[in-house]
Amino acid sequence: MQFYAAAGVVDRGAKPADYPFIRADAVLGAVFACIISLTIIIATISAVGGTGPLDSAAQAAEALKPVAGRNAELLFAVGLIGASALAGAVVPLSASYAIGEAAGVERSVSRSFRDAPLFLGLFTAQIVLGATVAMTPVDVIQLLIGTQVLQGLISPIVLVYLLVLTNRRSVLGQAANSPRYRIAATAVVVGVAAMSTILLVQTILSWFGLA
Incomplete structure (x- = not known):
């Protein structure tokens, strides 16, 4: 997205x-x-x-x-x-x-x-x-769970990558994030990354009957 x-x-x-x-x-x-x-x-x-x-x-x-x-x-x-x-x-x-x-x-x-x-x-x-x-x-439900695990691995990486790019004036010039947007975007990325990581860990643990 x-x-x-x-x-x-x-x-x-x-x-x-x-x-x-x-x-x-x-x-x-x-x-x-x-x-x-x-x-x-x-x-x-x-x-x-x-x-x-x-x-x-x-x-x-x-x-x-x-x-x-x-x-x-x-x-x-x-x-x-x-x-x-x-x-x-x-x-x-x-x-x-x-x-x-x-x-x-x-x-x-x-x-x-x-x-x-x-x-x-x-x-x-x-x-x-x-x-x-x-x-x-194919089991659609398990397929959806599998894609969520994959998303948990990829989302934090992609979001950090995009955050770095949108903060660089050498790339976006005047359209780069302002200090206010940098703070807000960083907070959102950290929050999303944390939730993705939690979902990933819970899902993997559930496969082994530990959650």
Whole structure:
């Protein structure tokens, strides 16, 4: 998501005069996303809390029956499709943007395959791979847990890397973080890194029955 947000600004052709609006959009978007996440967590605790760990999507849908009744499966399916559609676009685009930028090749969703073969090729391949995995009998819940463990390893590294870059005036000039933003961003990065580390440790310990 971090790479996607930054690359999306470039892909839209934003100019320095647009930076205040882009920053406001990023801040408001982050706040709104956190509100939605908290709402999901609270709703999940209310509906599923106390039923024990869920091992499959079917169990998650079943846990919603006391709240949604006979439409529980349909409700869960609609929510899952919405989340999958978002992730199916953002995750492949993020990876394609990052690899395309590292390779120094054309990277834009407005380009054709002829103009940006690596970028659009990677994007298409990831969608096909995701669809293929989804059609296999893989345990989706365990797959999600595994990706969270991977995120716990990668997120702190990526966030520190981005923080260093956004603080450098030699890279961003006047658009670099001000002292106030540096303090706020550092506090957020430290907090997110700590929570990611805790989640990572708890998940690994649970695999060995220690948590």
